[in-house]
Amino acid sequence: MDTEHADHAEGVELPTPTPWPMLSALGIMLIAGGFVTSFVVALVGILLGLIGGIGWFRELFPVPNHELVPYTEPAKRAAPIKVSPRRISHLALGAGGHRAYYPLRVHRYSSGITGGLAGGAAMAVLAMLYGLIFQHSIWYPINLLAAAGLPTMESANVAMLNEFHLSAFIIAVLSHGVLSILVGMLYTVLLPMLPARYEWFWGGIIIPLIWTAMLFPMFDIVNPALAAHVNWFWFIVCQISFGLVGGYVVFKSQKVETMQTWSLAARMGVHAMETEEDR
Amino acid sequence: MANPTSSLKEVGTELAPAPPGREHGTLTAWIQDLIFTVDHKKLGLMYVGMAWLFFIPAGILASLIRTQIAVPNNHVLGPEAFNQAITMHGTAMIFFFAMPMVFGLANYIVPLQIGARDMAFPRLNAFSFWTTFFGACFLFLSYIFGPGLYGMGAAPDASWFALAPLTSKAFSPGNNIDFWSLGLLISGVGSVTGAVNVMVTIFCYRCKGLTLYRMPLFTWMVLVTMFLVVMFLPPLSAAQIMLVLERFFGAKFFEAQAGGSAVLWQHFFWIFGHPEVYILVLPAFGVISEVVPVFSRKPIFGYPMMVAASVMIGFISAGVWAHHMFTIGMDSFSVTFFAFATLVISIPTGIKIFNWLATMFGGKIRMEIPMLFCIAFLFQFLIAGLTGVMLGVAPFDWQLNDSYFVIAHFHYVIVGGIVFAVFAGFYYWYPKAVGRMLDHRLGLWHFWIFTAGFHLTFDPQHFLGFLGMPRRIYTYQEGRGWEFLNMLSTIGAFLQGVGAIIFIINMIYAARKGKIAGDDPWDAWTLEWITSSPPPEYNFEQLPEVRSRRPLWDLKHPEDPDWRFE
Amino acid sequence: MTESALFTIFVVAYLFYIGKSLNPPYPREVLEFPWLGSFFLFSSSATVVVAEHRLKKGERGGFHLWWGITMALGAAFLIYTATEWYHLIYHDGLTLSTNLFGSTFYSLVGLHASHVLVGLVLLGIILVASLTGNIKDRHHEHIEMISWYWHFVDGIWAVVVTVVYIIGMQ
């Protein structure tokens, strides 16, 4: 088939236009038409299809038909590509501007755990303080938190919420602890990405506000009891205390180098020993 | 309505002067040229013209559907006419708008992008077009010739996937279902031969230096698409052959009384059906992958990943079909498998979205119309993918299957994704095909009105789905809380219609009065822009030679060519 | 590739419906293993190779002979199938519409037979063209393609036999 588009001095050889393919297609349609109308239509279809097929075959055999299409006049041809006057500058690693920046040093994930625990502790202390001052029981907030997992707590009244319940205590401590650690670890990743100026402000206040806002519509579903009893002002204060304390702990932790700058071999651990010694 | 399209087709012929030796200028000469031509560019434009031609009746059907359910207890369409309308709308849009559009773009662009003179089998190419076209005509002839149950002409009415046993003789006497299966069989022949043709072209006719690894992404994704066509259209054809055998010769494939299984039909249909949605969306991805870099002035981010993701999508799409069948009572293993596969397929799709974003990131973005459509595409396709993942979670699907939520999901994909990408591609390549630019102001009107209409139509349908409105009901009672949202949706549908009309006006206007485009109006990088607009019949005086993924960049910046980095 | 996908669906339908027919005749009662037909078809795959070989060596006469034998074997296969069907229809009363077995059997075997028929037509075109002296070197590629197609049809027959006459009769 490669011969189909041979170049010549005055033009290019292209296949001759032909109606046979269209006729064959029409034949096929009429054959199908025969099914839904009468067999006469199908007969016509078969006839057309045959004529089309034979015509097509003779188009290709023994040699595919060609015609010479002359080149268009030079004025209508494509202009040669012009060299662009613009100069190109490349981004360089470490240079300012767009995207040539990798986090080369990051906080340890373990600092997230300590930070999360510290923040969680601060939050718990504040929450219990609130319980003590306004509801006269440090168990009040703990029971409320546990209500998410304990059906009995959901319908409890204030008096019940003020008592100590072992199961509620365990559930509350576990869920609070796990969540605190997870959020703390999120902090180790998030903090380096925040605007460098007022890190404490973004990490300590804005982020807790954002997640409080996200929790707000979900409370009705996840923990109706808490939604019914919560004091939003204190709730937010508690969240912010987490953000400030947890964020502070993470922020003050030692940064470690990432592997971004290492060679592939070093990253895969092949040359790890050497690099250790090199330092 | 017929006028715009016919002039649209004239547009198509204007750009390629009839070959010498034959008279031209008269209408007969024009028609003769259409019938005789084997030129990939003309055939591509004929495909595209056909797509718009069938877009119009399918669009009118859509607005009829929306008018009927705009208010409760409406009787613009009776139940029979309504069922015919949804069936014909779906079938025509998928098979005779979207598919010809895919083939049209592939036909026109691929040989140019790979620096070839024509397709591998030019005559077969003409045959493919004509079978597709006649298949479509055949389907629509049912409105005249289908002696259905209801006296006069009756179109197919068993929905676009023609569920068994609705299609059996007992439930659908007359011939309307046969128009559906035979019409699609005929056009299926065209699609498969066309796909083989494109594949061979890509494999055998790339110009010198254009390795697979340097191939433009549009061509790559068309290649994967054509693989999918070749592999997954035959199941549909096979099922349709069985249906024809059953309806004309009394075979027993899907008939429960004889032990046949209606579920088997669903399996066969969706084995084709899901890959089909990727057949449609992959070329759209391809368009986006061409337009986004050019208008961000940056090379595509993660080219190898894009290719890998396309190929992965091709493979995985073979194994997710039963997520359309969660509610027919599969065993729990199958449910788990297909739910899992459905979730997995969103990974390569996500990779692509991130790559487009990364291409834009830090780029010098030019807000031309193609880029606007691409940006809207990114938003809308993201949401469409997310609702898709939601539906892929089987228990969620049990709740929302066959509700308006599903309608919203796939229209988000098909309209918000594919149609938007098609528009982007049109604004991008129209100057190449016609030699004149589409008008920017009209383009802005088109973009904003169409986008507003799109969201007004399909956003509320998500909520209608949650509110329990089933799909395919021809009317509903008052007091279910569906009235307002349905009204909104209908208004949106008409707004989209206005947008589409502006687009058509723009095409006609630009063909006569548009700004002259020049060879390379967008300062782009792939080979189609190296030749004149419109390209001569033989595409290139001399076949180009390529040394990198952006051959035109290399020519424009000889001091800093791409091949240094490859 | 397309054709394989097409056949796959019919094969799946056959497998799916094995033993699900509600009324006789059942495969075990009426089918016989197609020794003769298979012999014709499989040996024709060999003869087409020989024919090609002769063509490459430039022996036109040998090519015509073996090509003709291939065609004859293909035709014999079709005749075998026709007699088998004749027997099934008029003796055993099995038609397309009798039961699921009938539907799947005739559609699968029929699809294959139609491919054999197409193959025969292609072979015939080449034979006529060659006898009239129109086959040139540049057509050898096409001849090779046709013989590949013939092998493919053969391979499909192996699958069909396995499914219909071995698995289906247990």
Ligand code: HEM
């Ligand atoms: C992110 C990837 C996607 C996922 C996970 C997905 C998932 C799904 C699921 C689970 C359904 C079944 C809903 C039901 O009937 O209950 C569905 C329906 C549908 N999807 Fe998608 N989809 C995705 C992408 C696409 C794409 C790209 C298209 C089209 C190009 C598409 C078109 C459709 C169509 C047409 C239906 C409706 C089938 C019907 O008529 O019931 N989807 N999708």
Ligand SMILES: [Cu+2]
């Ligand atoms: Cu799907």
